[in-house]
Amino acid sequence: MKKILKRLAIGVAVFLVLGTSAVAIAVVARENRTFDAPYPELRASKDPAVIERGRYLVTGPAHCTECHGAVGDHAAERHLVGGLAFEVPIGTVYARNITPDVATGIGRYTDPEIARVLRYGVHPSGRAVLPFMPFTDMTDEDLTAVISYLRSRPAIDHHVPSNDFNLLGRAAKAFLLEPTGPKHPVRARVTPGPTAEYGEYLATTVANCNGCHTRRSLRTGAPEGVAFAGGMTVESHEATPKKFITPNLTPDPETGHIYAWSEDAFVARFKAGVATGSPMPWQAFARMTDDDLRALYRYLRSLPPARLGQEL
Ligand code: HEC
Ligand code: HEC
Incomplete structure (x- = not known):
């Protein structure tokens, strides 16, 4: 979301410079643009x-x-x-x-x-x-x-x-918003199980852990920080306006939030489902199976250690 908003800010600055009437016409002409996929x-x-x-x-x-x-x-x-x-x-x-x-x-x-x-x-x-x-x-x-x-x-x-x-x-719809497709060739299936491979699929493609636990450019949305190293500001929907900084999920001994957590402690934290007012969907994640939670833990433990919010 932040991605569009910031690209947008740039776009709007450009419009203001170009002069509003030309822009208004262009927006009206383009805002309902359609895409093929x-x-x-x-x-x-x-x-x-x-x-x-x-x-x-x-x-x-x-x-x-x-x-x-x-x-x-x-x-x-x-x-x-x-x-x-x-x-x-x-x-x-x-x-x-x-x-x-x-x-x-x-x-x-x-x-x-x-x-x-x-x-x-x-x-x-x-x-x-x-x-x-x-x-x-x-x-x-x-x-x-x-x-x-x-x-x-x-x-x-x-x-x-x-x-x-x-x-x-x-204006964003007219000029900036483009659909995003798959990043990898489409897979028929990934075999579930308590493995790091399956954990990667869950973390990046299903549960969006990386979306929130990776620092991104506020201008383009591109990752600026190491994946899963946290340090991203996320706003809560339920407790607005309330900003949260996401913790580092990589196994860094000093700043890794779950570095000292055992696998069982990680599973128990999710099963408890205690929401913190944060935007993290704890109630839904509490329904994850033990195997899926273990897969996530094993994947996160397999990542190279990075410091909290470490730049790319
Ligand atoms: C973080 C919030 C969020 C989550 C999680 C989410 N959605 Fe959405 N979804 C939205 C929003 C917001 C829109 C409207 C986007 C727009 O209008 O451009 C939307 C639109 C849709 C649409 C288009 C429907 C229409 O009539 O236009 C479908 C289908 C959909 N979501 C299905 C799903 C499914 C299935 C899941 C889970 C696998 C899911 N969504 C998870 C926020 C979410
Ligand atoms: C919508 C954003 C969002 C998503 C998606 C998300 N997180 Fe979080 N996460 C946060 C925020 C914000 C915090 C800090 C506040 C809190 O503890 O809820 C956090 C905290 C945590 C914590 C520390 C909890 C504690 O008790 O100290 C862990 C572990 C964690 N997230 C793991 C994950 C994993 C694994 C996933 C994917 C399955 C995930 N997160 C998905 C935003 C998110």
Whole structure:
């Protein structure tokens, strides 16, 4: 999110210099620009095992429920009716209703259209979605499971307001916002298990640990710090305005936050699910299996030690 906002700040400075009327015309002409991206050939399954895997991802590591669930309700099976408003400098952005309702939810979209939003950041309407969701490299198997679970839920008619962009936001849509696709070739599946390899997949592609625990340029969003070395400022949604600095998750003896933690202590911290008012989705992560938590720990322990917020 910060990424766009800062690129935006630069863009806006440029507009002011160029003169507002020309810019206003350009914005109007370009703000509804659409993008092409492939439609993943994935179909929802009715297989209970696939749906169960999807439920686990949605309510656990991928924490879709934290953003799309009924506002203020952290229960596991809360309905994915959307409505949570993110007040950002470009305006107000709403997490959508992702129940199968045809009028107000994802019932109006095909499976490949939903898969494309998550993998390529391109909405069924062709617009770029704002980069709130880090799932571009999710495997075919997991993306299928997520969509299968969403399709299995009751349809709930719940209208979520359209995003409300201010001039800055309209300018961003016109000039700066581009969809982001997968960083790696698409994988069919990654074998789950308490391994560092699987931990890497969870940390970077499903649970977004690296999104918050890595320092980024406020201007471009590009990493400025060593991955997982923390030092990034993240704002809490529930306790606004409240800024948190993320801890260092690499095994640095002095500044590594979990350096002295045993694997069991790490698992226990997550299972306890104690939220700290921070933006970290502790309630969803508390639903992770022991194996997944062990995979995360083993992956983090395998990283080269770096100092808190260490520059690249
Ligand atoms: C950090 C918050 C966050 C998380 C986590 C999150 N979403 Fe979203 N999602 C959003 C926001 C905000 C939008 C609206 C973006 C926009 O309009 O540009 C959105 C849009 C969507 C859309 C487009 C729906 C429409 O009608 O436009 C789908 C589908 C979706 N999310 C599914 C998911 C799934 C599935 C997960 C979990 C695997 C998930 N989201 C996790 C915040 C989140
Ligand atoms: C939305 C941002 C965000 C995400 C995503 C996130 N974290 Fe955090 N994390 C934070 C912040 C902020 C803190 C400091 C405040 C707190 O303890 O909650 C923190 C704290 C921690 C702590 C220290 C907790 C303690 O009790 O001292 C650990 C360990 C941790 N995160 C690991 C992870 C792992 C592993 C993941 C991915 C599964 C992850 N985080 C995902 C923002 C995030």
